Amino acid sequence: MSELTINKRIASIPASVTLGVTSKAKAMKAAGETVYSFAAGEPDFDTPEHIKAAAVQALADGQTKYAPVPGLPALRSAISNKLKVENGLNYAPEQIVVSCGAKHSLFNIIVALCDEGEEVIVPTPYWLSYPEMIRVSGATPVFVRASQDNDYKMTPEEFEAAITPKTKAIIFNSPSNPIGVVYNRSEIEKLVEIALRHNVYIIADEIYEKLLYDGAEHVSPGSLSPEAQEMVITVNGFSKAYSMTGWRLGYFAGPQKLVKAVNALQGHSTSSPSTFSQYGAVAALEGPQDCLKEMGVAFAERRNYIYDRVSAIDGITCVKPGGAFYVLPDISKFGLDSVAFAEKLLTEEGVAVVPGAPFGVDGNVRLSYACSMENIEKGLDGFERFIKSL
Numbered sequence: 280m281s282e283l284t285i286n287k288r289i290a291s292i293p294a295s296v297t298l299g300v301t302s303k304a305k306a307m308k309a310a311g312e313t314v315y316s317f318a319a320g321e322p323d324f325d326t327p328e329h330i331k332a333a334a335v336q337a338l339a340d341g342q343t344k345y346a347p348v349p350g351l352p353a354l355r356s357a358i359s360n361k362l363k364v365e366n367g368l369n370y371a372p373e374q375i376v377v378s379c380g381a382k383h384s385l386f387n388i389i390v391a392l393c394d395e396g397e398e399v400i401v402p403t404p405y406w407l408s409y410p411e412m413i414r415v416s417g418a419t420p421v422f423v424r425a426s427q428d429n430d431y432k433m434t435p436e437e438f439e440a441a442i443t444p445k446t447k448a449i450i451f452n453s454p455s456n457p458i459g460v461v462y463n464r465s466e467i468e469k470l471v472e473i474a475l476r477h478n479v480y481i482i483a484d485e486i487y488e489k490l491l492y493d494g495a496e497h498v499s500p501g502s503l504s505p506e507a508q509e510m511v512i513t514v515n516g517f518s519k520a521y522s523m524t525g526w527r528l529g530y531f532a533g534p535q536k537l538v539k540a541v542n543a544l545q546g547h548s549t550s551s552p553s554t555f556s557q558y559g560a561v562a563a564l565e566g567p568q569d570c571l572k573e574m575g576v577a578f579a580e581r582r583n584y585i586y587d588r589v590s591a592i593d594g595i596t597c598v599k600p601g602g603a604f605y606v607l608p609d610i611s612k613f614g615l616d617s618v619a620f621a622e623k624l625l626t627e628e629g630v631a632v633v634p635g636a637p638f639g640v641d642g643n644v645r646l647s648y649a650c651s652m653e654n655i656e657k658g659l660d661g662f663e664r665f666i667k668s669l
């Protein structure tokens with residue numbers, strides 16, 4: 280028998296380092312050890328009751344069959360309305376496709392939009408799935424390392440310098456994972472101006488738009504002008520804002536031609552996302568929004584606490600996150616790469632953090648504060664002890 284071979288593009292996808300640390304932490308917990316984890320990539324709150332009730336009602340009503348491939352008409356129209364009212368974007372329901380999470384939307388968009396020989400610009404540090412999605416499409420990720428001195432924000436000059444005749448798109452994530460970078464209006468205006476001038480599409484991942492601190496404003500790049508909207512593909516979902524990670528629902532809005540292509544791709548792969556989940560999503564968008572405020576207050580309190588303590592540690596530099604729920608301290612002064620640092624910290628203090636390497640920054644580790652204050656306090660005690668021991 281000849282040896283099993285794997286598709287070339289798929290075979291090169293590395294196993295997730297994030298999962299490596301998480302599974303070791305789980306094993307330690309199972310063995311009865313105390314572990315303080317900063318590894319979470321999802322809010323620790325339960326999904327708000329009224330959203331769950333809507334999905335339960337949908338089940339009781341027999342909404343257990345296939346939905347239309349791009350999503351329920353009621354949901355697409357609720358999304359169209361949300362994008363208009365909250366983001367200043369004018370997308371008809373027909374320009375919206377609902378998928379199994381924003382991650383799935385991003386995958387569909389990138390695979391449908393990008394081709395072999397084309398390039399996609401990825402500001403670094405980046406969310407670890409972007410480069411792999413781009414490689415699966417056959418295109419090449421082009422990394423633009425944003426400097427810590429500029430709060431890890433890519434400058435207009437850095438963006439423009441990375442553009443070549445092969446550049447098809449840029450991935451723009453604000454607020455960002457893994458660092459909570461938030462670009463302000465004038466910075467976004469400059470990036471959009473450059474993208475339009477060079478005919479580069481902007482894939483705007485807005486999954487953290489609701490998690491902003493210190494009164495920061497969320498600006499959707501597509502809202503700047505009708506011309507901008509034509510070059511922007513807006514991605515969002517329910518996981519982070521409404522604490523619905525397990526519901527697997529996200530969406531994008533964009534040019535009709537791309538919508539048609541993604542529809543065809545999705546129609547031959549997953550079809551529509553889960554039907555009764557979508558009823559919950561309608562309730563999320565159309566129901567009371569005070570749940571967002573409550574979660575926002577808790578995240579803001581944790582963010583201030585964790586940032587103050589981490590940035591006060593000798594030898595560490597840390598950018599204050601403007602959004603999302605992560606801090607990304609620079610630990611390069613301690614002579615360990617991010618994976619070695621995370622492994623040693625877990626073994627010696629039972630504190631789990633995520634190495635920066637898969638986010639394109641091997642001198643940093645990511646601490647999520649989507650966990651209780653108690654976990655943050657005790658975990659940081661261990662983190663500080665560990666640093667002192669180095």
Ligand SMILES: *Cc1c(COP(=O)(O)O)cnc(C)c1O
Nearest residue numbers: 380381382406456486516518529
């Ligand atoms: C969590 C996350 C997503 C996707 O979440 P879904 O659960 O697939 O909707 C997308 N982008 C970033 C940057 C994220 O952190």
